[in-house]
Amino acid sequence: MEKRKMKKRNLIIILLLALITVGAVMTTVIVLLNRDNTPVLAPEYAPQDTDDNAKPIENDDNTKLEAAEGGGAVSLTYSKEVTITLSDKKANVVFQNPGKSTKDIVLQLIIESDGKEVVMAQSDLLPAGYMLNTMTLLDTAKLSAGGYNGKFNVLYYDPDSGERAIVNTNIPLTITVK
Amino acid sequence: MKKFLTITLAIAMILTMGSISVFAATTNIDEVPGSDSADVKATYEAGSTASTVYSVDIEWGSLEFTYTAEKQGEWNPTTHTYDGLEYAKWSTETGDNIIKVSNHSNTSVGVQAKYTKDSAYTGISGKFSAIGASGINTDTLTAIPLVSAVGKPANDPNSVSISLSLTGDLDSSVTTATKIGTVTITIS
Numbered sequence: 001m002e003k004r005k006m007k008k009r010n011l012i013i014i015l016l017l018a019l020i021t022v023g024a025v026m027t028t029v030i031v032l033l034n035r036d037n038t039p040v041l042a043p044e045y046a047p048q049d050t051d052d053n054a055k056p057i058e059n060d061d062n063t064k065l066e067a068a069e070g071g072g073a074v075s076l077t078y079s080k081e082v083t084i085t086l087s088d089k090k091a092n093v094v095f096q097n098p099g100k101s102t103k104d105i106v107l108q109l110i111i112e113s114d115g116k117e118v119v120m121a122q123s124d125l126l127p128a129g130y131m132l133n134t135m136t137l138l139d140t141a142k143l144s145a146g147g148y149n150g151k152f153n154v155l156y157y158d159p160d161s162g163e164r165a166i167v168n169t170n171i172p173l174t175i176t177v178k
Numbered sequence: 179m180k181k182f183l184t185i186t187l188a189i190a191m192i193l194t195m196g197s198i199s200v201f202a203a204t205t206n207i208d209e210v211p212g213s214d215s216a217d218v219k220a221t222y223e224a225g226s227t228a229s230t231v232y233s234v235d236i237e238w239g240s241l242e243f244t245y246t247a248e249k250q251g252e253w254n255p256t257t258h259t260y261d262g263l264e265y266a267k268w269s270t271e272t273g274d275n276i277i278k279v280s281n282h283s284n285t286s287v288g289v290q291a292k293y294t295k296d297s298a299y300t301g302i303s304g305k306f307s308a309i310g311a312s313g314i315n316t317d318t319l320t321a322i323p324l325v326s327a328v329g330k331p332a333n334d335p336n337s338v339s340i341s342l343s344l345t346g347d348l349d350s351s352v353t354t355a356t357k358i359g360t361v362t363i364t365i366s
Contacts, residue, residue: 065235065237066237067237068237068238068239068240068273068274069240070239070240070241070242070274071237071238071239071240071241071274072237072238073235073236073237073238074235074236074237075233075234075235075236075282076232076233076234076235076236076365077231077232077233078232078233079230079231079232080230080232165238166241166357166359166360166361167236167238167241167277167360167361167362167363168360168361168362168363169236169362169363169364169365170362170363170364170365171232171364171365171366172364172366
């Protein structure tokens with residue numbers, strides 16, 4: 001009789017554990033499937049990863065600009081024409097953060113539509129000495145073909161502490177969406 | 179020997195005459211004085227126009243300010259004034275409030291500055307003044323033109339320095355360096 005009771009109790013425990021395991025697995029799957037891939041916009045601290053589209057600038061002069069203590073000095077080379085191809089969700093840009101800059105960069109591509117400014121793409125880290133020719137559009141980017149006004153929003157980060165600088169830069173753009 | 183010399187001279191003379199006639203045939207000048215004309219020909223070969231390259235340097239100081247609250251001093255009953263009165267003021271180390279923009283582009287650019295208050299410090303305003311340019315605006319400095327770097331030495335580009343000053347009162351609870359606003363430099 002005692003043995004039977006014990007067997008029954010063990011069965012209940014096993015069933016409970018099995019239920020908890022199934023619940024945990026289901027929760028994990030749901031969380032993974034619904035994970036939001038949108039990056040934090042204009043992060044307070046520098047992203048850990050260098051942007052996948054970043055390439056080193058060839059024949060770059062790495063002599064750093066003189067920067068005041070606690071301040072910064074950057075050099076920006078860019079084009080004010082941007083083309084977005086909807087089929088591959090890419091923006092073709094020309095943007096360089098030459099090696100003489102003392103800051104790393106996060107670059108935002110912002111479009112003006114219906115009187116609103118919308119972030120279409122945001123890079124990961126673009127260290128000094130690197131350039132971008134392509135930006136990947138955010139999953140949230142919704143656009144139709146045509147010509148738009150927009151801007152680059154350039155955010156600066158300290159290479160050592162990762163802190164965002166008080167200064168940022170806006171560069172007005174002409175954006176063509178195909 | 180004489181015969182040989184004569185023949186050689188004769189051949190030399192004939193050859194010389196021949197060369198003159200060849201020259202004459204090229205220029206078609208048969209008489210002296212004479213004249214002739216020749217066509218001058220030219221062919222256009224396409225060159226190239228340099229594309230516009232935007233390149234700017236932006237340098238800024240620490241943008242760290244110190245707010246010193248008013249020092250009332252001591253009441254002087256004789257003069258009916260406070261001796262040693264010092265009004266509240268904002269100060270920085272030399273150069274800490276300066277933002278400098280240099281143009282290395284092959285075209286002109288416009289430089290604009292804007293101060294945006296942090297939501298917790300709306301009572302403090304930023305004012306810009308461009309050194310070497312006229313006009314002080316409250317929180318946005320109107321675009322300052324910087325002509326292209328064409329013809330300028332690389333180590334001496336056209337540049338503008340902008341100074342930031344603050345007005346308003348800072349709360350006494352802010353005793354460590356705290357972010358109270360941001361500066362946006364627009365390069366148009």
